[in-house]
Amino acid sequence: MIYRLPALTHEHEFLDLVFVAKYVDQLLQQTGNPDYGVVYEWQDEDAQGEFIDLVEGAPPDAVLLRIAGAWVRRGVIAIPRGNGEFDLTFV
Structure with missing residues (x-):
């Protein structure tokens, strides 16, 4: 995983x-x-553990x-805006 x-x-x-x-706790x-x-999370491996080259953007x-010191993870639904950007909704 890649975190940003x-x-x-x-x-x-x-x-x-x-x-x-x-x-993050320190910040x-x-x-x-x-x-x-x-923090956003990107997958950098496929199901077989092979590296995936992330597409910029x-x-x-x-x-x-x-x-409170624990991670809460939410999936992301990305709706394209048409200009290479996305509106993100967390589920």
């Missing part, structure tokens, strides 16, 4: 959710900004919300 914090620039991608959790404690508690597979 939308509150940071796109150069901040992570592969380790445990590291991301510690990092939340230092800043009090709840935006840092939102592809919508995330899920959103992870850091609430």
Whole structure:
């Protein structure tokens, strides 16, 4: 999985959710900004464990919300806007 914090620039991608959790907890404690508690998740492997090259601009597979030290995962429905961007709905 690839994890990205939308509150940071796109150069901040992570592969380790445990590291991301510690990092997010630290940001939340230092800043009090709840935006840092939102992390997007992209699949980077197929069902056979083969690496998938992510398409730039592809919508995330899920959103992870850091609430009271625990992750809450919500699926994402991405509705194309027609200009390469998406409206995201969390389910």
